[in-house]
Amino acid sequence: MIPGEFEYHAPATVDDAIQLLAQHPDDGKIIAGGHSLLPMMKLRFAEPAHLINIFEIPELKGITEEGSMLRIGAMTTESELIRSALINQKCPLIVEAAKMIADPQVRNRGTIGGDIAHGDPGNDHPAVMLALDADIVVKGPQGERTIAAKDFFLGTYVTALEPNEIITAIRVPASTPGTGYGFNKLKRKTGDFATAGATVVLHLKGNTCDEIRIALTNVGPTAFRAEAPEALLQGREIDDALIEQAAIKVMESCAPAEDLRGDAEYKCHMAAEMARRSIRDALARAKGN
Ligand SMILES: Cc1cc2nc3c(=O)[nH]c(=O)nc-3n(C[C@H](O)[C@H](O)[C@H](O)COP(=O)(O)OP(=O)(O)OC[C@H]3O[C@@H](n4cnc5c(N)ncnc54)[C@H](O)[C@@H]3O)c2cc1C
Numbered sequence: 001m002i003p004g005e006f007e008y009h010a011p012a013t014v015d016d017a018i019q020l021l022a023q024h025p026d027d028g029k030i031i032a033g034g035h036s037l038l039p040m041m042k043l044r045f046a047e048p049a050h051l052i053n054i055f056e057i058p059e060l061k062g063i064t065e066e067g068s069m070l071r072i073g074a075m076t077t078e079s080e081l082i083r084s085a086l087i088n089q090k091c092p093l094i095v096e097a098a099k100m101i102a103d104p105q106v107r108n109r110g111t112i113g114g115d116i117a118h119g120d121p122g123n124d125h126p127a128v129m130l131a132l133d134a135d136i137v138v139k140g141p142q143g144e145r146t147i148a149a150k151d152f153f154l155g156t157y158v159t160a161l162e163p164n165e166i167i168t169a170i171r172v173p174a175s176t177p178g179t180g181y182g183f184n185k186l187k188r189k190t191g192d193f194a195t196a197g198a199t200v201v202l203h204l205k206g207n208t209c210d211e212i213r214i215a216l217t218n219v220g221p222t223a224f225r226a227e228a229p230e231a232l233l234q235g236r237e238i239d240d241a242l243i244e245q246a247a248i249k250v251m252e253s254c255a256p257a258e259d260l261r262g263d264a265e266y267k268c269h270m271a272a273e274m275a276r277r278s279i280r281d282a283l284a285r286a287k288g289n
Helices: 014-023 037-042 078-083 085-090 092-099 104-109 112-117 125-132 227-233 240-253 264-288
Strands: 007-009 028-031 050-053 063-066 069-073 135-140 143-148 153-155 166-173 179-186 196-205 208-217
Touching: 014 028, 014 050, 014 135, 014 166, 028 037, 063 085, 069 085, 078 092, 078 104, 078 112, 085 092, 092 125, 092 179, 092 196, 112 125, 112 166, 125 166, 125 196, 125 208, 179 264, 196 264, 208 227, 208 240, 208 264, 227 240, 240 264
Parallel strands: 007 050, 028 050
Antiparallel strands: 063 069, 069 166, 135 143, 135 166, 179 196, 196 208
């Protein structure tokens, strides 16, 4: 399929890109790596008259440490995340997730900002950001604002991003002693989106779990936190019996759409299994820290 005609813009700065969006409020569209947008344009699900390429804007690149947080430029690709010494050392969960996204071709071009902005329930970064309690930094004509990941994902392809705003960076906490993570994703084959995925970040004080976030992928209209199993595990010494109870609550919190990856019942069971594994992985890592 061939996309419709469009005018191509390559602004040099974020402010120039925002200005272009303001000039084309109804038919302007940001393009980053293009791995979600271009397929939609080829199918004519998206027909922007003005394509605004932000991939090469230098201020959207780079990974830096800011106190206890890491700041990841929105145009950082999956491959750059995987290769980053800082991310490997301070937030290995992101590396583990990025390695499971698509294939090398997609990872060389697809960006963390695009993955989050797209609002696709099948994308992997949204649940990772929810589990990490990340901040999404966005900029528009009124300046910069920060949106907590928990307030960002509103529905299928719907986020808290205004049409005239651009994600400039993502801020995630660096891992601390006693913190552990788990990322498990069931997919049919390499390069596929998740049939179901579960990301867990927890913190142990002694043997007690004093903080836990469980976020699920592709088992609802958007990535979401599974609050009932979180509440069950919070403040407890987690053992196999509790994990089993939590897995049942994960299953109850899912509302997946049926598709070629499976029916709703199967996906709910798979989400529970991914959560079981991620809780166990997170516990082991928290104890090892
Ligand atoms: C074969 C294949 C398999 C894939 N498998 C997976 C997978 O397993 N897991 C996964 O997570 N993803 C997967 N993807 C999606 C891939 O990771 C995309 O790259 C990602 O969803 C979008 O990132 P992008 O940089 O390509 O964004 P684009 O496609 O350029 O943009 C996507 C959308 O976000 C908007 N946008 C982009 N950047 C910004 C920004 N900074 N601010 C505001 N709006 C912005 C665009 O306007 C557009 O609406 C797959 C893609 C393909 C083609």
